[in-house]
Amino acid sequence: MKHYPVIQLHQVSKVYRNGTVALKDLNLVVPEAQFVSLVGASGCGKSTVLRLIAGLGSVSSGTIDWGIDAAQRKLAFVFQDAALMPWATVKDNVQLPLKLGGMSSQYSQGLVAQALKVVGLEKFAHNYPRELSGGMKMRVSIARALVTQPNILLMDEPFGALDEITRSKLNSDLVDLWLQHRWTVVFVTHNIYEAVYLSNRVLVMGTSPGRIVADIDIDVPFPRGEDFRTSSVYNEYCRTVSEHLAAAMRFSDMVGF
Ligand code: ADP
């Protein structure tokens, strides 16, 4: 099946008001249902790309086009910081986007319960964020994104603050969810192993100005399972991504950044 392009960035540049050239002539096409990761050193413009896609800020030049019309486009954003309201229960945190959208609790209740079930937190609906581990807080944050039933998911280092074991578990769960829902995902991380495990495709970014230096298909079918993590194919892909990253950083050093 040929997947149509959902997100298309064409020659996108972003210059912030203080003169920082965050992105320069960036081209990116994300087809429907693809899980694509952006990896790159801190400051290379990963968050800027996501924010521009989300419409949180405007491009300085170039265009962002959509393969689906506005009425059918449902974006959700997950940030590194779970950013939960400390005074509200898990259920109320997840309900927030629906409430802000004007949906009555009569209608939202079922959706909230479903989203909590999806992330395995149905038993914690009445707990408060302070009673949860870091991994559980991030699950709440993901449930809050999923409750709106998005078809495009933008994730900005969502597991960056978690320990390795929790991260691995959430990575596996995220793949399972993606296999069920087939959202189009743009996932930002600086963790090469995570990017390769999760993605159909890994884009390596270079710094100053932010640009894409490598576009690597991870040609391994899903579900990939735990064996994949210890396979030589996995290691080979991680090495390839890592080499591109290192080359991009050497180039940045060379030009004086
Ligand atoms: P990353 O997410 O890869 O760490 P960012 O997209 O956050 O990178 O930032 C890219 C570059 O743009 C960095 O040099 C950063 O300091 C700069 N930058 C980000 N946001 C702003 C802003 N609002 N104003 C000025 N500079 C910014």
Ligand code: MG
């Ligand atoms: Mg960032």
